[in-house]
Amino acid sequence: MAGIAALAIAYVLSQFYRSFLAVLTPVLGSELGVTKGDFSVASGAFFLTFAVSQFPIGVALDRIGPRRTAAVLLAVGAGGGTLLFSLATTPLMIITATGLMGIGCAPVLMASLFIFARLYSPVRFAMLTSWLVAFGTAGNVIGTAPLAYAEQAYGWRAVMVGLCLLTLLVAAALLVLVRDPDHPHNTQAGRRGFAGFAELFRMRVLWAIIPLTAIAYAPSVGIRGLWAGPYLADVFSADVLQIGSVTLFMALSMVAGAFLYGPLDQFFGTRKWVAVGGTTISLMAVICLGLYPQVSVPFSTGLFVVIGLAGGSYGLLMAHARAFLPHHLIGRGVTLMNFFSIGGVGVMQFATGAVVTHNIVPDEPAVAYSALFLFIALVLAVALAIYLFSRDAKPSHVA
Template sequence: MAGIAALAIAYVLSQFYRAFLAVLTPVLGTELGVTKGDFSLASGVFFLTFALSQFPIGVALDRIGPRRTAAVLLAAGAGGGALLFSFATAPWMIIAATGFLGIGCAPVLMASLYIFARLYRPARFAMLTSWLVAFGTAGNVIGSAPLAYAEATFGWRAVMVGLCLISLLVAAALYLLVRDPEHPEAARKREAGFSGFAELFRLRVLWPIIPLSAVAYAPSIGIRGLWAGPYLADVFQADIFLIGDVTFFMALAMVVGAFVYGPLDQLFGTRKWVAVGGTSMCLLAVAGLGFFPQTSVGVSTALLILVGLAGGNYGLLMAHSRAFLPPHLIGRGVTLMNFFSIGGAGVMQFATGAVVTRSIVPGDPAAAYSALFLFITLVLAVALVIYLFSRDAKPNHVA
């Protein structure tokens, strides 16, 4: 339990690092000249390095276990990335720092899911994953209003130095407290190596799940972590404190949403249709932002909260795919699906940056954000249609 608690705290850091840029948008723009395109690139680089790290992490989890995998990468990536960020003097340094942060955060949740998959019944996987995500989403909360007030009090450089020290302390806790579960299929793992991913790609049952896994996370984390700040500032002239307050409530909604999703598959006896219903709600909320981007701060805040609430189906989708994974490829299987989830979010950050840049209309700041939200709506709708062809997995189903 001590190891799981340490991993949960590490996941709070992971969620913080993927979402804190939105609050620092005004100060980094003023002091370092970081543009909207730079922010989009930095956020995308975080998710890109995070996603690409999943392949070696999957092999490492199956071969050397979660303890060393998570501890070493968190110390080097998150600790080093936060330190580099604190010394940044140009936009490229911010972008490079977020790349290191992505690598450092990449193994944390996967180490936890690996332990869940090996030590707990399959029926509990969705609930445990969702509740861990809900707890970790406190990082989103800390990265909203609390970060805004900390930046105003201490300055963003001092805050990042403090985060570097915290990252190193948490990494040390992981090394000391996490225990690697036994893996009886060790010989087969050694044979599979990276070729195990090819075996996973041959599982056609995963194919209809992959597109939704790749984009379902993007609306909540992409809007919360990147676009909420510029949207509120440009359309409603919001200052850092209003941005912090709105993103705070959106982050709280993400926490609540993940908790609510946790037991729903067992309550309704289905994973597929719970995911369909939640994704549909998220889609409608993003569409509302696209069609009515400047009605009022209150309306936009309500829709952002709904996006956060309904967009928390990560654990459910991970459980849906985990049900079809062979036992000897659990580590590589969960990291592969996480690659699509995080990689899809990263690609969406790059894509949405291009959409906003190309849709700017002088004198009409809402036009670019209307295009942004409608683009997300379209992509999410296509993925949802494909997901309708997936095979359901009951909570007790396991390969």
């Protein structure tokens, strides 16, 4: 339990690092000249390095276990990335730093899921995953108003140095407290290296699940972590503290959403249709933002909250895929699905940056953000349509 607690704290850091940029948008723009396009690239760099890292991490989990995999990468990647961020003088340094953070945070949740999959009943996988995500989403909360106040009090460079020291401390705790289950380096999968991923890609049952896994997380984390700040600043002239307050509400809704999704598959006896219902609600809220982007701050905040609540299906979708994974490929399986989840967010960050840039109208900032939200809605609708063809997995189902 001590190891899981340490991983949960590390996951709080992971959630923080993927979402804190929105609050620092004004200060980094004024001090370093970081543009909206730069922020889009920086946020996308985090998610893409995070995603690409899933493949070697999957092999490492099956071969050497979660303890060293998570501890070493968190210290070197996230610790080094935060230090570089604190020293940044150009947008390129910000982008490089967030890319390093992505690598460092990449193994944390997967190490936890690996342990859950090996030590606990598959029936409990969705609930354990969702509740861990909910706890970790506290990092989203810390990255809102608390970060804004800390930046105002101490300056963003001092805050990042403190986060570097905290990250190194948590990495040391992982090395001491986490225990590797059942010697994964002796398993069949450990001897197969990257070939195990080819076996997973041949599993047609995963094909209809992958698109929604890649997109369902993107609206909430993309808006909360990247676009909420520029949108509120450009359309409503919000300052850092106002942005922090609004994103705090969205972050809290994301925590609540992850908790709520946890037991729903057992309550309704289905994973597929719970995900369909939640995604439909999220889709409707994003469409409303796209059609009515400048009604008022409370109106937009309310829609942000709905997106945060309904967009918390990550654990459920992971459990849906987990139900079909062979035991000897659990490490690779969960990291493969996480690759699509995080990679989808990264691709969407780059794509949405291009959408906003190409739809800017002087003196009418709402036009670009209307295009942004409608684009997100379109992609989410396509992924949901494909997911409708997936095979359901009851909570009791396991490969």
